[in-house]
Amino acid sequence: MRQTWRWFGPKDLCSIDDITQCGAEGVVSALHHVPNGVIWTPEEIARRHQEIQTRRDGSPSGLTWDVVESLPVSEDIKKQKNDWREHIANYKVSMKNLADSGIEVICYNFMPVLDWTRTDLRWTVPSGGSCMRFDINDFAAFDIHILERPGAPSDYTNAIADEAARRFADMDEDTRKQLARNVTMGLPGSTESMTLDDVRAHLDEYGAITPEQLRAHFIAFLEEVVPVAEDLGLRLCCHPDDPPFALLGLPRIMSTEADYATIMDAVDSPANGMTLCSGSLGARPDNDLPGMMRRFGPKVHFLHLRNVKRDSDAVMGSFYEAEHLGGDTDMVALIAEIIAEERRRKAEGRADWQIPMRPDHGQDILDDLGRRAQPGYPTIGRMKGLAELRGVMTALEHGMVRF
Template identity: 45%
Template sequence: MKKIFEQSWRWYGPQDPVDLKTIKQAGANGVVTALHHIPVGDVWSVEEIEKRKKLLEDSNNEHPFPLHWNVVESLPVHEHIKQARTDREKYIENYKQSLRNLGKCGITRVCYNFMPVLDWLRTNVRYLLEDGSTALLHNLEDLIIFDLFILNRENAEADYEAGLVEKAKAKHAEMKQEELEVLKKSLLMALPGDKEGFTLEKLRNGLKDYEGISAEQLREHLVEFLEKVIPVAEEAGVVMAIHPDDPPWPVLGLPRVVSTASDLDYLFNKVPQKANGLTFCSGSLGASAKNNLPQIIKAYFERIHFVHLRSVQREENSRFYEANHLEGSAEMYKLVRTFYELQSKDDKQPLPMRPDHGHEMLDDQEKPYYPGYSAVGRLRGLAELRGLEFGIIKTLEN
């Protein structure tokens, strides 16, 4: 039976509470990982890459259900590249060398993003659902509260609709201190591999570094970066897959330039090589009702090198939370069927796909997992997606 996807799992390395044995038992073969211990901007050496590969190989000796490193997520882009600072060439050259080294080691897919300062952000990383599990939540009203009353960003009100600002002010007046602490901790949560984490001062400094950089300029900086690294990626046999902005709109006054179909059109027209590709994330793109997800798959199918499948439940005023994988606003059946129909036509190899942002549930709620990356919630998501894939294939092949 032809497969649509190569089942994959994100693993943060030896310090990840989810071990390789668990990944095998979840039914994934592909391991999506990165060298988080290497500072952003430094070269990933062949030695360090091979060391990570060996961890997977050794696990195969112990439990011979084969795992392999199929996607890098991610090889971070230094902020000085995004800002086009005078020393950016040093970091671009380091990035090129990392791509060469990955290619030498047989790692040929790289997921990355071009979001300034912040990666994905949520206003509550343990939002309580009706069934008692917890999910990631983004509530624009709460983000405004953080921006105006915790971060105290200058002239922040000008970036929001007046009606939303008034609602946020009224809500803030009723909030308890512990609710404000939850909000603060959620938005300053360190990314995996970031040992220092964010502080209000660090965030303010990061925002200051982008003062005067418009969305148009940031887009130009992205194109300039890709024009230099994509030829090297091609020579190394590596494809790059940019991850969309999450959420797909400006945040805290920062521009975002990989949020819409028109953003993707611009990027791929400017840098037309197929190695300049996309990580199709149904959650990030799907957070905006303006994005037609099946149309995006069809338009950029040849450039989709990696897939994140998750669904968010969109609500009013840019509020959304992570739904179960087969529920919410993504209409997952349509997405998986679209992938099947396109792959059947082109006889393309299965795409690496991982379930993203699972709920914290069952005994995982008592364990020190990074929000969205617990074991059981992602296992449930992967199982549901595998069942959906199987059903679509069997139905359409008969």
């Protein structure tokens, strides 16, 4: 695996110098300041390449921009409303500009309204560190009592709805506002967080969209952009839903193995692939991560290696971000499948035999606790995760190991 590191640009508290010291080989980044649907220009792309390649003192960092995460798919495209055709045209231009700059892998997602969703961004773990957490009861409190979405109570069990009511009643006004901010935060690094009125407006525009309709919109998008990606030598890879189940009465259509099979079969191309995020998919107990890597291996273009600990075996349940080797996903078994796929690709002569990975998320520990970095992206916590993952990789790739 090629070991990469997510960087949010010059304002990121983790600098390019820090990334080189952590041992990463490449960088995963995006133009977070560019509004969704707007073209990424060659000038802005070149600026980001230069920023990644340069240390504070002006010397070369030795790092390259390996993966774009994310080139966002606008809400207009997902809904097929308003300026969606213009946004697809702009997406194609951005893809060409990225390919011209040397980029080969573009990660994106197709989650409606909310992207990754957490109810607590700094939840304390027994060690004294902190992490991100999704609590289904707190989310239900937001949905039913803060957002006041019509019909929301019927989307939860009676037990969850009752507990949500109790928790909401116990919250003071500041706690309620903080919960709303946490839930509506948006994409990591994005400047486009949403107000409650924004969320309500999007929900109104989606209306009673079915999973079949949203999936049809996704396939229509792929039918437009995948042929362009093929011509440009790009590999597109869809990130799974996070959490991997329906929220706010809207479907989520990239949560399971069957979801991925449907989309990749519908637009069958080497350019239409998967970002295998072990944390997002691992939040569902019915997702078999090593098996998915084995079955989808040829089309896995990017890896997010992180772990979560589930509170229960409920599909729609609570979880928190665990240590990379400490959650419910068997990370050793998953990495073994990744190594096997890379060996298979190399034997085939594939130029992309080495799959880029990054240590995704991490717990805030030590100096991270006072640094208040982008939630989920502490420097020391991710460095610890990378070291743990690198140890597993090194052990499994040793000549004495046979599998």
